Amino acid sequence: MSLRLYDTATRELRDFVPVTEGKAGVYICGLTTQGAPHIGHVRFAVAFDILRRWLTIGHGLEVTLVRNVTDIDDKILNKSSEAGVPWWAWSYENERATSEALESLGVLPATYEPRATGHITEMADLMQTLVDKGHAYAAPDGSGDVYFDVRSWSAYGELTHQKIEDMEAAADADPRGKRDPRDFALWKGHKAGEPETASWPTAYGQGRPGWHLECSAMVRKYLGDTFDIHGGGVDLRFPHHENEQAQSRAAGLGFANYWLHNAWVTVGGEKMSKSLGNSLLVSEITKITRPLALRYYLGAAHYRSTIEYHEGSLREAEAAVDRIEGFLRRATGAAATLPAVELPAAFVEAMDDDLNVSGALAVVHETVRAGNTALDDGDHAAALEAAAAVVAMTEVLGVNPLDPRWNGGSGSGAADAMTALDALVSDRLAARESARAARDFATADAIRDQLTAAGISVEDTPSGARWSLARHTDV
DSSP states (O other): OOOEEEETTTTEEEEOOOSSTTEEEEEEOOOBTTSOOBHHHHHHHHHHHHHHHIIIIITOOEEEEEEOBBOOSHHHHHHHHHHTSOHHHHHHHHHHHHHHHHHHTTOOOOSBOOBGGGOHHHHHHHHHHHHHTTSEEEOTTSSOOEEEOGGGOTTTTTTTTOOGGGSOOOOSSOGGGOSSTTOEEEEEEOOTTSOGGGOBOOTTOSEEEOHHHHHHHHHHHHHOSEEEEEEEEGGGIIIIIHHHHHHHHHTTOOEEEEEEEEOOEEETTEEOOGGGTOOOBHHHHHHHSOHHHHHHHHHHSOTTSOEEEOTTHHHHHHHHHHHHHHHHHHHHTTOSSOOOOOOOHHHHHHHHBTOOHHHHHHHHHHHHHHHHHHHHTTOHHHHHHHHHHHHHHHHHHTOOTTSGGGTOSTTSHHHHHHHHHHHHHHHHHHHHHHHHHTTOHHHHHHHHHHHHHTTEEEEEETTEEEEEEOOOOOO
């Protein structure tokens, strides 16, 4: 296989060789349902959706993608308590908000999307295995806490290339019963003041799972002891992913063969987060910016590159999407079907180079320019071939303007409206052209002003006037 991916664990590009020929298992850490998602939260989902599409479309693999839901943790308990609602109601409300945000951005549904609270049995079993193997212990104070003994696992730190002595103390549980301050919680005993509903019975007492244990148990259930790719945001490398790998391998599991991590979305050089007060909720941005343009924006940079959000970011994405969409509308207006084409070699080369989306998009826009030139020259066959290539490439990237999910595909109500609008605008442009031919420039200018006021942008080209919907955003 020609695909090469940057493995965070080895810090090098590696040829991707799946565990099972013809298949790929991918696990990505989903969001903790403590609040509604902002665009910094969902970048990971767009990045790994592109990976999934490339594995499927580009390499013909049958992909099983698991994206978990962390629906119980300290933050959920604290925020639900502050809001005066049950923790499970708070969690479910934000789970739905997250699902709606991902759907609005064209992220394909996960093959499985397990909730942590639905897999307590598997977690308890894995925890017991670690205790039996001497890699975990119950707190001696009878609190019900169970810790992973980091010094019992000599390879602890191998994912992030750290020595134990250089690590900070684990802050995920009461340190009183720990042998080493870096030992992390597998299980958190029920504490006074916590909801009774937020605890489950185990051999070590009532309590709830530690964050790291959740993912190890769920990925094993759905992808097996050894699987292909584990992904998530770069901020999860330590302690979360380090701890996942340590406890899974200490239990005798092979775990992930490749680790992929996406970078942050930043504002003013700082990670986008609610604590900084600079979060931009997906639900709010999509009220003023097309979801297609937001998807394009979040996926346009290389997944390992930081995206610096600034005023005008989304306008730039809108303009890029408009260029693609405008060409496809021109080229396919009278065509019932597009010819079958292969993905351009340069696009394939870029995607196989660790998902170089910026390079792949350069090929998309080059093809758009060539297609527009073909239309200007009257070469409709070449234009249709270019349009077919653009559709194929943007489908891989999840930004195909003709996909019905963006209300631009055949058979949709919006497509019918666009056809009607095209007929009306074309009629006005024909009238404008007649006025210009008669040197009645006042009438020609008046028609253009009318179209501009209606939100129609007109561009004069050697082959005639082109129109597109003008985009405006205050973000």
